[in-house]
Amino acid sequence: MKKLLAALGLVLTLLVGFFIFSVYSGEEQSAENQQEALTQETKRDDSLSEAELTVASDETDNQDIHINREEYQADDYHISMSYPVFKSEQLNSQIKDYKEQVIDEFLQAKSDVNKPDDSLHYLTTSFELNEIGDNLYSIIFEEFSELAPTSPYTQNKALIVDTEAQEFVDASEAFNQESLEDVAGLIRQSVEAEYPDYFFSAEFDRLVENGRLGDYIYFTDTDMVVSFSQYLVTAGTAGPVSLEFAHDEIKHLLTEEWAAQLESADDNTSLVSDEEVEEAIEEESQPGDQEIALEDQTGEDTTQETEPGQKRVALTFDDGPHGSNTEKILNLLDQYDAKGTFFMVGSSVEFYPEVVEKVHKEGHEIGNHTWNHPDLVTQSNEQINFEIYSTDLAIEKVIGERPTIYRPPYGSTNEHVNSIVGKPSIMWDVDTLDWKNRNPQAILENVKAQTQNGSIILMHDIHDTTVEGLALSLEYLSSQGYEFVTVSELNGY
Ligand code: NI
DSSP, X not given: OOOOOOOOOHHHHHHHGGGOOOOOTXXXXXXXXXXXXXXXXXXXXXXXXXXXXXXXXXXXOOOSEXXXXXXXXXXXXXXXXXXXXXXXXXXXXXXXXXXXXXXXXXXXXXXXXXXXXXXXXXXXXXXXXXEEETTEEEXXXXXXXXXXXXXXXXXXXXXXXXXXXXXXXXXXXXXXXXXXXXXHHHHHHHHXXXXXXXXXXXXXXXXHHTTOGGGGEEEOSSEEEEEEOXXXXXXXXXXXXXXXXXXXXXXXXXXXXXXXXXXXXXXXXXXXXXXXXXHHHHHHTSHHHHHHHHHHHHSSOOOOOOOTTOEEEEEEEESOOOSSHHHHHHHHHHHTTOOEEEEEOHHHHHHOHHHHHHHHHTTOEEEEOOSSOOOGGGSOHHHHHHHHHHHHHHHHHHHSSOOSOXXXXXXXXXXXXXXXXXXXXXXXXXXXXXXXXXOHHHXXXXXXXXXXXXXXXXXXXXXXXXXXXXXXXXXXXXXXXXXXXXXXXXXXX
């Protein structure tokens, strides 16, 4: 992945209004009402986006693709979506269409099922980015929800994007016209060989006839990957189907231009490999080591002496790092000589390692907020371990140490989850509701009403409005004599 400057561009600011979608907890809303809320919210935010435009316009943004994250919480469901943001509005509008479709399908499915118990419905989406040539990227979306044809359900959608031409590319364009039949043959042979008892031959043929095979093909720096959702060309038992073909294996089928592109593709190295994560899980599950790890957390008392009468709070920022807002927050904290705690999402850490480094260098604490922001209570032990360890390792690669605290997404956890994670789970007592109100003044009012000595204040460094709300809150709290410390300092870890 390209490591480039993480400054917010003009286009991103313009788009902020489009992506705001608010869900009010406690209210039962139909899919249509929710979409209506989206439209209203978009209108309400127009003025704000314009105001910020002047601030953002002189910043330079060298990064082709940014990551954005949205979360919605209601009484009966949790949604977490991360998606790419491009400089081109045309590309973004297609991503927006896709996002809305996914949300619509989820909300529709939710209203169609009779909930057997109090368990929450959940939808988590994430994406993987592969640079496969000059200005050419593969983006692979993954949806995880229990509300789909069967449960749990994983669905993949792959897009190839040309950031220079500002368009999505059909993967079948990579092949010579006369080779398309051979490509289909190669894939058919491979699915048949791997899933002999589950292959739906007629479904596969229909895809090919309709010219849709390209929808399921993408490229990485080393392979052509063919990825079919569960049920598409195989029986459900087979799960989602993923086949890999080395570049060399398919080179003769490619157009000259694509052969050259893939040839020149740099090796993509993700921050953490699956093998490393598995190793780390293995290591920690050795009984002896675990004790040491736990001892380290509670070990030496590093709490600074508090002067009598001194009031302290911990400001916490979830769901980042963000391409521009995290740094704005760092600047604000610096002005007040304040230390904060950032509960980071691993997939964004991988996107913005420079920001992570800066947060650490400036003396703030970094906590684990999982890799993809799922509701951990809905996850298997294996998934919980993966979410936590991959994020631990990604942060360690950047700052040289692993987080010692974690915050469960949505604050949703239980004893079982906490025992698997093996770190103190950090909640909050001041909820600014910044993700919902998107209003600096409302953030300040919540801070004023709820903060007391020893409070842990919850904010999200992914929203523009939170930056402004933090500025107001810092001014107010410091005027009230509060000092701003990290969570571990406050709790005496
Ligand atoms: Ni969160």
